[in-house]
Amino acid sequence: MIVVSLVLAGFAAVTLWWTMHAWRTPETLASTRFAAPDGEHRLTFSLLVPARHEQAVLEHTVQRLLESTHEGFEIIVIVGHDDPETAEVAHRVAATAPGRILVVTDTNEQKNKPRALNTALPYCRGDVVGVFDAEDQVHPQLLEHVDHAFRSTDADVVQGGVQLINFHSSWYSLHNCLEYFFWFRSRLHLHARKGFIPLGGNTVFVRTDVLRAANGWDGTCLAEDCDLGVRLSSRGAKVVVAYDSAIVTKEETPGTLTSLLKQRTRWNQGFLQVYRKGEWRRLPEFGQRMLARYTLTQPFLQAFSGIVIPIGIAIAIWAQLPVFVALITFVPVIPMAANLVFQTVGLRDFGLQYGLRTRWHHYARLILGAFPYALVLAVAALRAVWREYTGKRNWELTAHTGAHLTDQPVKAESGVAA
Amino acid sequence: MSIAEAPTQVIILPDVPVQPEPRPAPVRRSRTDLYVVGGLTAVVLFFMAWNITGFPTATDDEGTYLAQAWAVQNGQGLAHYTYWYDHPPLAWIQLAGLAWLPALLFPDLIAVAAGRIAMLPVVGASLVLVYVISRRLDLSRWAAALALLTFGLSPLSITMNRQIYLDSFAVAWMLAALALALSPRKHLWHYAAAGAATAVSVLSKETMLLTAPAVLVAMWQNAAKTSTRPWAFGGYTSGLVLVGVFYPLYALLRGELFPGEGHVSLIGAWQFQLMSRSGSGTVFDEGSGSNSLITSWLYYDTVILVAGLVATVIALAVRRLRAPAIAATILAVVALRPGGYLPAMYVVQILPFFAIVIAGVTDQGVRLLEPQRSWWRWAVLGVAAVTALTLVVPRWYDGNRRALTTDDNAQYVAAASYLRDELPDPQRATIVVDDVLWIDCVDAGFQREKVIWFYKLDLDTAVAKTLPDGWRDVDYIVSTPALRQDPGSLPTVTKLLTNSTPIATFGPQDGRIEIRRIDKEKP
Numbered sequence: 001m002i003v004v005s006l007v008l009a010g011f012a013a014v015t016l017w018w019t020m021h022a023w024r025t026p027e028t029l030a031s032t033r034f035a036a037p038d039g040e041h042r043l044t045f046s047l048l049v050p051a052r053h054e055q056a057v058l059e060h061t062v063q064r065l066l067e068s069t070h071e072g073f074e075i076i077v078i079v080g081h082d083d084p085e086t087a088e089v090a091h092r093v094a095a096t097a098p099g100r101i102l103v104v105t106d107t108n109e110q111k112n113k114p115r116a117l118n119t120a121l122p123y124c125r126g127d128v129v130g131v132f133d134a135e136d137q138v139h140p141q142l143l144e145h146v147d148h149a150f151r152s153t154d155a156d157v158v159q160g161g162v163q164l165i166n167f168h169s170s171w172y173s174l175h176n177c178l179e180y181f182f183w184f185r186s187r188l189h190l191h192a193r194k195g196f197i198p199l200g201g202n203t204v205f206v207r208t209d210v211l212r213a214a215n216g217w218d219g220t221c222l223a224e225d226c227d228l229g230v231r232l233s234s235r236g237a238k239v240v241v242a243y244d245s246a247i248v249t250k251e252e253t254p255g256t257l258t259s260l261l262k263q264r265t266r267w268n269q270g271f272l273q274v275y276r277k278g279e280w281r282r283l284p285e286f287g288q289r290m291l292a293r294y295t296l297t298q299p300f301l302q303a304f305s306g307i308v309i310p311i312g313i314a315i316a317i318w319a320q321l322p323v324f325v326a327l328i329t330f331v332p333v334i335p336m337a338a339n340l341v342f343q344t345v346g347l348r349d350f351g352l353q354y355g356l357r358t359r360w361h362h363y364a365r366l367i368l369g370a371f372p373y374a375l376v377l378a379v380a381a382l383r384a385v386w387r388e389y390t391g392k393r394n395w396e397l398t399a400h401t402g403a404h405l406t407d408q409p410v411k412a413e414s415g416v417a418a
Numbered sequence: 419m420s421i422a423e424a425p426t427q428v429i430i431l432p433d434v435p436v437q438p439e440p441r442p443a444p445v446r447r448s449r450t451d452l453y454v455v456g457g458l459t460a461v462v463l464f465f466m467a468w469n470i471t472g473f474p475t476a477t478d479d480e481g482t483y484l485a486q487a488w489a490v491q492n493g494q495g496l497a498h499y500t501y502w503y504d505h506p507p508l509a510w511i512q513l514a515g516l517a518w519l520p521a522l523l524f525p526d527l528i529a530v531a532a533g534r535i536a537m538l539p540v541v542g543a544s545l546v547l548v549y550v551i552s553r554r555l556d557l558s559r560w561a562a563a564l565a566l567l568t569f570g571l572s573p574l575s576i577t578m579n580r581q582i583y584l585d586s587f588a589v590a591w592m593l594a595a596l597a598l599a600l601s602p603r604k605h606l607w608h609y610a611a612a613g614a615a616t617a618v619s620v621l622s623k624e625t626m627l628l629t630a631p632a633v634l635v636a637m638w639q640n641a642a643k644t645s646t647r648p649w650a651f652g653g654y655t656s657g658l659v660l661v662g663v664f665y666p667l668y669a670l671l672r673g674e675l676f677p678g679e680g681h682v683s684l685i686g687a688w689q690f691q692l693m694s695r696s697g698s699g700t701v702f703d704e705g706s707g708s709n710s711l712i713t714s715w716l717y718y719d720t721v722i723l724v725a726g727l728v729a730t731v732i733a734l735a736v737r738r739l740r741a742p743a744i745a746a747t748i749l750a751v752v753a754l755r756p757g758g759y760l761p762a763m764y765v766v767q768i769l770p771f772f773a774i775v776i777a778g779v780t781d782q783g784v785r786l787l788e789p790q791r792s793w794w795r796w797a798v799l800g801v802a803a804v805t806a807l808t809l810v811v812p813r814w815y816d817g818n819r820r821a822l823t824t825d826d827n828a829q830y831v832a833a834a835s836y837l838r839d840e841l842p843d844p845q846r847a848t849i850v851v852d853d854v855l856w857i858d859c860v861d862a863g864f865q866r867e868k869v870i871w872f873y874k875l876d877l878d879t880a881v882a883k884t885l886p887d888g889w890r891d892v893d894y895i896v897s898t899p900a901l902r903q904d905p906g907s908l909p910t911v912t913k914l915l916t917n918s919t920p921i922a923t924f925g926p927q928d929g930r931i932e933i934r935r936i937d938k939e940k941p
C-alpha cells in the first residue's frame with residue numbers, strides 16, 4: 001500500500017514537473033515563443049490538407065490558407081475517391097486559385113490520414129511539407145514565422161502550436177482545451193529539448209527531403225503524427241517547437257463525449273502501437289529512452305492511477321488502516337491537486353491570451369469536472385488496450401461541426417506577431 | 419491539374435547566420451559568500467555551543483518538547499501523554515530526528531542538556547539563511563555578515579536559541595521560505611517549495627503564520643514584471659495548502675477533527691486557544707505577565723530589540739527591505755497588543771527579522787552617504803561605526819560572558835544523578851516530577867507509566883485513574899522551581915508537597931531542587 005502510493009506519487013510528480021516545463025522560469029517561458037520573423041521568404045511550402053467527409057469546413061480552411069502572407073507555398077488537398085461531396089468542394093476551391101491549389105485523389109481501399117498524406121507526398125514541390133486538418137483555422141502569418149524558425153534554428157522539423165478554443169461548449173471541452181494548452185504551450189517544448197518528441201497531427205512542418213528519407217508516414221499506425229515524431233527523433237532530426245497564442249492554429253473539441261472517447265481511444269491505441277514498434281529504442285541516450293517509454297505509456301499510467309488512487313483512499317478511510325499508512329495514501333493526491341491549482345491558473349492565462357472571458361462557472365466546471373474527465377480518459381485508455389489486443393485497428397473518425405469558426409479577435413501574448 | 423502548371427515563386431537568398439537563443443543571465447556564483455557565511459556561522463555556533471548545558475536554566479517547556487520527541491522516537495505516538503492538538507507536532511517530530519544523536523554521544527548529560535545540542539544545526543541553518551536572505555535582498559556582503567552576527571551574537575539570541583523551543587524550527591523553515599521566495603532564477607518550483615516550507619514552519623509552531631505575509635510580499639516583489647507571476651502564486655498556494663492540509667487530515671483520519679464527547683479534537687483545541695486562554699496582560703501595565711516578560715528580554719539585550727524596532731519603521735519605507743520589515747512589524751504589533759497572551763519564547767520569532775532590518779537599514783544608510791565621494795563622508799561613517807560599537811560591544815560582552823561561564827543547571831544534574839544512582843528500587847516506585855527530569859527518570863529505570871508529569875495529576879483524568887488511592891499511591895515527588903511556580907493551583911501537587919519529607923536537596927535557595935519521599939501514613 002505504502003509502496004504503491006509512493007510510486008504513484010512519483011509518477012504524478014514527474015508528470016506535473018514536465019507539464020509545467022514552460023513556466024519554470026521567465027526565461028524558459030520566453031524561449032518557447034516564435035522569434036520575430038525577419039520578413040524574408042526563402043523556403044517554399046507544400047501544405048497538405050487531407051479531407052474526408054469534411055465538405056462543410058474545407059472551403060473555409062483553404063480560403064484561410066490562401067490568405068497567408070508568405071509568398072512561396074502550394075496547397076495540396078487530398079480527397080478520397082469514394083467521397084464525391086468533399087471532392088466537389090475541393091475542385092471548386094482549387095479553380096479559384098489555379099497553380100496554388102492541387103487536388104490529389106487517394107485511391108487506397110482502406111482510408112486513413114497517413115495513407116492520404118503518403119499519396120500526396122510525391123506531388124510536393126516545396127522545401128518543407130506542412131500538414132493541416134480540414135477544420136483548422138490557420139493564421140496568415142504562420143508560414144512567415146515557420147520560415148524564419150527553420151532558417152534561424154537549422155531545424156528539420158518545426159511544430160507550431162495547436163489550440164482547441166471552444167472551452168465554453170461543454171464541461172469536457174474545457175478540460176480538453178486546457179489539455180491542449182498545457183501540451184503545446186509547455187510539455188512539447190520539453191520533448192523538443194530532450195530530443196524525443198511525439199509530433200502533433202497538424203501545424204507540423206518537416207523538410208521534404210527528411211520526410212522522404214523517412215519514407216513518409218506509417219499507413220498502418222493510428223497515431224501517425226506521434227510515430228513520425230518518434231522515428232525522426234530516433235534518427236537525430238532537430239525538432240523545434242514554437243507556440244504563440246497570436247498565430248496558433250485553432251481547432252474545435254469533438255462535438256460529443258462519444259467522439260472525444262473515440263478520438264482519445266485512437267490516440268492511445270496509436271501510442272501503444274508506436275510503443276510496440278520499438279523505434280524509440282534506437283534513441284541514443286538512456287534518458288531519452290526512458291522519456292519515450294514514459295510518454296508512450298503515460299495514458300495508461302494515468303488511467304491506472306486515476307482509478308487506483310481513489311480506491312486506495314477509500315480503503316484508507318474505511319478499512320481503519322494505521323493513521324500513518326492512511327496519510328501516505330493521500331500523498332499521490334498532492335501532485336494531482338497541485339495540477340488542478342495550476343490548471344486554474346492556466347485557465348485564467350488561457351482566457352487572457354485568447355481574449356476569452358472566463359467566468360466563475362468555468363472554474364467550477366474545471367474543479368468539478370476534473371475527476372469525471374479523468375474517468376473518461378481512463379475509459380479511453382482501457383478501450384484502447386482492449387481494441388489493440390483484439391486486433392481492431394480501424395480508424396474511428398471524429399466529426400467536426402465548426403464550433404471554433406467564430407473569428408474572435410485574439411490578443412497577442414507577445415508583441416512579436418501582432 | 420498537373421504539377422507543371424503550378425507557379426511557385428522561389429526567392430533565393432544567402433543563409434542567415436544561426437541566431438543564438440537568449441540565455442538566462444548567469445547566476446552569481448561567488449565563493450567569497452560561501453567562505454564568509456561558513457566562517458561566521460562556525461564562530462557563532464562556537465559561542466552558542468560553549469556552556470550550552472550550563473546556561474540558561476533548563477525550563478519545563480524544554481522538557482515537555484523533548485519528552486514529546488522521545489514519545490515519537492519510541493513509537494508511542496505524538497506525545498508522552500494524550501496529544502490534544504495544543505501545538506502542531508512537526509517541530510518535535512524533527513527534534514526526534516535530531517535528538518537521538520547527542521543522546522547517544524553524551525550519555526552522561528541530563529536529557530535536556532543533550533537535547534539542546536540538537537538545536538545547534540537548526541540555529542546554524544537559520545544563521546546561513548539570514549545571510550542568504552540578506553544577500554538576496556541586495557545587501558552588501560558586509561551588511562549580510564552584520565545581519566548574521568547581530569542575529570547570532572546578541573545575548574538574547576544566544577540565550578533563547580540555546581533552548582529547545584519549537585519556535586527555532588519554525589523560524590528556520592520560515593526563513594527558508596523567504597529565501598526561496600526571493601529565488602534569483604524566479605523558478606516555479608522554488609516558489610512551490612517556499613509554499614511547502616511555509617506550511618512546515620506553521621506546522622512547527624502555529625504562531626509563525628503571522629510572518630507568512632512577508633513571504634508573499636517577497637514573492638510579489640521578486641516576480642514583478644515577469645510573465646510567470648500568476649504561476650508563481652499558483653505554485654506557492656499548492657505547496658502551502660497541500661502540505662498544510664495533512665495536519666487536519668491527520669485529525670480527521672483519527673476522528674479528532676471536530677469537538678465531541680470523550681475525545682480531544684483539533685477544532686476544540688483551536689477554540690480553547692483563541693477564546694478561552696486568559697491573556698497575560700498589557701505590556702505597558704507594570705506587573706502584568708507581558709510586561710515582566712518583555713523586561714526580561716530587555717535585560718538580556720536592549721540593543722537588538724530597540725534598534726530592531728527603530729530599523730523596522732525605517733525599513734518599511736525601503737522597497738527591498740519591505741518583506742522582513744513586514745514580518746517584524748506584524749510580530750511586534752501582536753506582541754504589544756493589549757490583553758493578549760504572550761508566550762515566553764515569542765521573541766525567538768522576531769530576532770532574525772530584526773537582525774535583517776538592522777543590517778538592511780545600515781546598508782541603506784551607507785549607500786545614501788556614498789562615502790567614496792569624499793574623505794569627510796568616510797569620517798562620518800567611521801564615527802558612526804565607532805559609536806555603535808562602543809554602545810554595543812560592552813553590553814554584549816557582559817551578556818555573553820554570563821552565557822559562556824554560568825552553570826545554572828548544576829542542581830538538575832545532581833538531582834538526575836541522585837535519581838539514577840541513589841534512589842532504591844526505581845522499577846516499582848511511582849514518582850512525580852517536572853518535565854525537565856521526566857526523561858531522566860525513565861532512563862534511570864522507572865517505569866514509563868509510573869513517572870508522572872506533575873501537571874497531569876490534576877488535569878488529566880486518565881492519569882488520575884492510574885492512582886486509585888490518590889496521592890498515597892505516589893512514592894516520591896521531585897520539587898523544582900517549575901513545580902512550585904503556581905502554588906495552590908494544583909491541589910494534588912500541594913498535598914504531595916505537604917505530606918512529604920526531603921531526602922536529598924540540591925542547589926541554592928531560589929533554585930532549590932528537593933527529592934521528597936511521600937509520608938503515606940499521614941492522615
